[in-house]
Amino acid sequence: MRTLKDRIRHTVLFEGIALTLLAVFGAWITGHAPTELGVLGLMMSLIAMSWNLVYNWMFDQWDNRVRDMAPRGVGLRIVHALLFEGGLLIVGLFVIAWWLSMTYWDAFMLDIGLSVFFLAYAFVFNWAYDVVFPVPRRAADVADGMSC
Incomplete structure (x- = not known):
């Protein structure tokens, strides 16, 4: 099990590397300034975290009212995942169009590109993180010859 300190390191590294990649390569691909793309990435990150909190709270409210507890x-x-991503795409569309002064179509295409980037990036980052910072094994599992 990972510690709180490890989770904080994971989050800071994940966001820092993502924002750097987005600013550098996003600027190269779109022709916008790296600072514009960096700020956009920060805004989208904050929106995603906020949406995650609100969406999952609403989902839990619905789940507790409508479904049995199976x-x-x-x-x-x-x-659940499709509705979450759909909501994030809709909000992202308007933020990107406004921030970068793009058409909605161009903003939609960039939003889709960001979603694909973060899907691949999250996979690669988390895999690399597990290699560089392996999950600590519990002493009882090591003594029993089991792995976590």
Whole structure:
């Protein structure tokens, strides 16, 4: 199990590297200034964190009112993820169009590109993080010859 200190390091590294990559490569791809893309990345990060909090709170409210307390299955999790990403895409569309003075179509294409980037980036980052900072093994598991 990871410690709070490790989770903070993970979050800071994840966001710092992502914002740097977004500012440098986003500027190169779109022709906008790195500072514009860096600030956009920071805004989108804050929006995603806020949306995550609000969306999951609303989802839990709905879940507690409508469903029985059976475990949440794969189908519900797929719908949950799609609605979360859909909401983030809609908000992102307007923020990107406003911040970069783009058409909605161009903003939509950039928003989709950001979503694909973060999907791949999260996978690669988390895999690399686990290699560089392995999950600590519990003493009892090591003594039993089991791995976490």
